[in-house]
Every structure is written in C-alpha cells, then in structure tokens.
Amino acid sequence: MELRLLEYFWTVADAGTVSEAARRLHVTQPTVSRQIQALEDELDTQLFDREHNHLTLTEAGVFLRSRAEEILSLTQQTERAFTDRQRAVMTGNLRIGCVEADNSATMAMMLEEMTAEYPEVTFTITTGDGDIIADQLDKGLVDVAILIDPVDTAKYESLRLPRVERWGLLMSTEAFLAERDAVTPADLGGLPLITSQRPAVQTMLDEWLDGAVPPHIIGHYNLNFNVVPLVERQVGMALGIAGVTRDVDHSKLKFVPLSPALTTHCVLVWRRNRVLTPLVADYIRRFREAFN
CATH class of the missing domain: 1.10.10.10 (Winged helix-like DNA-binding domain superfamily/Winged helix DNA-binding domain)
Structure with missing residues (x-):
C-alpha cells in the first residue's frame, strides 16, 4: 500500500x-x-x-x-x-578557493543555500589566480576551488560550470582602441600588455593570435585590483575576463572583448581520491544538481 x-x-x-x-x-x-x-x-x-x-x-x-x-x-x-x-552532521568550516570571475556569483548562490539550511556552517574564501588557488588545493588548505579554464584537471575531480567567461582587454578610455567594439589579433601587434603569469594563459593567447605579431608583454598580475591603476595611467592594457571589470570606474576604463571571441568556462575542482567530509560532499552535490 x-x-x-x-x-x-x-x-x-x-x-x-x-x-x-x-x-x-x-x-x-x-x-x-x-x-x-x-x-x-x-x-x-x-x-x-x-x-x-x-x-x-x-x-x-x-x-x-x-x-x-x-x-x-x-x-x-x-x-x-x-x-x-x-x-x-553539517557543521564546521568550508574552505573555498576562487579566482576573480563571473562565476564567483555561482559560488555565492550555493553558499547562500547551504548557510540558510545549515546555520552552524561557516566558510572561508581565498581569492587568487589559478596557480595560487590550485597550490592551496594541493596542500589541503582549501577544500574545493573554482578555477578558470584552461586548467589541467588530471589530478582533480571537476565539474564544468555553464556560465561563459569572455576574454578581452581592460584599457583606458583615452586609449585609441577604446573606440573599438572588439580587438583583433592584428590590433595587438607590439602594444604594451599586462597579463597573467600563468603559462596556460600565455599559451591560450598565442593560439588566439594565430601567427599575428604578438603584443609586448611588459608585466604580469594575478588580481585585478592592483593592475587597475596601471591601466588608468596607460602604462599598458590588461588581458582579463569581463566579469572582473564590473566594479571599475567606467569613466576611466573600458573593457573591449577580443574578436574572434575568446571564451572559457570555470570549473569546480576538488582533490581526486580523497575522502570528502559530509560538508564538502554536500556543497559539491549542490553544484551537480544545479548544472548536471
């Protein structure tokens, strides 16, 4: 019955x-x-x-x-x-590593659900570039991480997130390219560029250039906050994704996307062959149910 x-x-x-x-x-x-x-x-x-x-x-x-x-x-x-x-069971501190990206909003949404359901759960968020966050994950200093492709996930379990991250150049509104709707490989030849020091990002940029004259790499950065003053002073343009430029002063800075479009996704990763605590397993489950 x-x-x-x-x-x-x-x-x-x-x-x-x-x-x-x-x-x-x-x-x-x-x-x-x-x-x-x-x-x-x-x-x-x-x-x-x-x-x-x-x-x-x-x-x-x-x-x-x-x-x-x-x-x-x-x-x-x-x-x-x-x-x-x-x-x-659902108590303790959830340690999350996250790069600067639009998908940080996804991380926040899942945390909102979890903390509402389990008020005793706390969390610690570490922000950095992909290499720093991956290193913290490898050392067990964070439980899960949100990284931007390209990511070598051979040693991680991973879940690709659906929100697209579009790459482009953050530049001064006074820069001559600021009048453009998009930046092409031909536009970048010899221009001063500040970019991530991650080798995977450099490889991705080289593939996008497809043999065109490369820009002049004048420096590297890992977080958007510190590169903004350099871009405002036209020391160089910064290669990055659109999501991290939402809070900049748009009267001084402009984000111009690359064309052909260069897009990547974020991935949620955690260490392979590790026993997950109920707290970490529940957080991952929420992503699976939302996006699988």
Whole structure:
C-alpha cells in the first residue's frame, strides 16, 4: 500500500468532502476520487458512505483511519529524525578557493543555500589566480576551488560550470582602441600588455593570435585590483575576463572583448581520491544538481 494513498484517504476522512481534500492536497477533485477508488479496490472494501457531497467513514474506514494516522505519523517522525541527524552532521568550516570571475556569483548562490539550511556552517574564501588557488588545493588548505579554464584537471575531480567567461582587454578610455567594439589579433601587434603569469594563459593567447605579431608583454598580475591603476595611467592594457571589470570606474576604463571571441568556462575542482567530509560532499552535490 502506497503512503500517498493513505495520505489521500486520511485527508478525505478529515475534511469530509472530496473538494476540501483536493484543496488541502493541491490537486484536482477527480485525482482525489481516483486515488480513493484505487485504495478501496486494493483493499476490496468500501471505506466511505457517500451521501450527496459529504463522505462518512464506514466501519472499515474508521479502522483504516486509525492505522493511517499511526503510519503517517511514524513516517513523518522518521523523516524528521533523518533531517535532524543530517543537520547535526553539517557543521564546521568550508574552505573555498576562487579566482576573480563571473562565476564567483555561482559560488555565492550555493553558499547562500547551504548557510540558510545549515546555520552552524561557516566558510572561508581565498581569492587568487589559478596557480595560487590550485597550490592551496594541493596542500589541503582549501577544500574545493573554482578555477578558470584552461586548467589541467588530471589530478582533480571537476565539474564544468555553464556560465561563459569572455576574454578581452581592460584599457583606458583615452586609449585609441577604446573606440573599438572588439580587438583583433592584428590590433595587438607590439602594444604594451599586462597579463597573467600563468603559462596556460600565455599559451591560450598565442593560439588566439594565430601567427599575428604578438603584443609586448611588459608585466604580469594575478588580481585585478592592483593592475587597475596601471591601466588608468596607460602604462599598458590588461588581458582579463569581463566579469572582473564590473566594479571599475567606467569613466576611466573600458573593457573591449577580443574578436574572434575568446571564451572559457570555470570549473569546480576538488582533490581526486580523497575522502570528502559530509560538508564538502554536500556543497559539491549542490553544484551537480544545479548544472548536471
């Protein structure tokens, strides 16, 4: 006997009418009637006497109602016990490493859900470039990390996030390229460029240039905050992604995307072949359910 049938039966018995039971259950009246008929057919017993629009329990119905109350109550208590047990497990500090990217909003969304459900959970967020965050993950200083492609995930378990990160140049509004809607490989030849020191980013840029004259790399940076003053003073232009430029002074700086478009994704990564704590496993589960 399905618990759903018992729930429908108990609700009808308590409400006295199909219409009121349907309202409480948020279903249609025919649905309620079919479920009650199915239960009576299964038990081969009439459970209600039907008089106009009102239903009264038969002797068998009275007996089943008492049993249904016991079964439904036990079910609810069991579910509550497991919920309480799970809540008791979900304590501690979740350590997250995250690069500067649009997908930091995704990280925040998952943390919002988790901390609302488990108020005793705390978190620590470490921000840096991909190499720094990956190193912290390797050393066990963070539990999970959000990194920007290209990422060598051979030693990590990973989950690709759907939000696209678009690459371009952050430049002064006074720069001659600021009038453009996009920057092409031909535009970059010999221009002073500040870029990430990650070898994977340099390789990605070389592939995008596709043999065009390369820019003049004058420096490297890992976080957007420190490169902004250099770009404002036109020391150079900074290669980066659109998401980290939202809070800059747009009267002084402009982000111009690359063309052909150069886009990558972020990935959620965690160490391979490691036993995950319930807290870390739950955080990863939320990403899987949202994006798989």
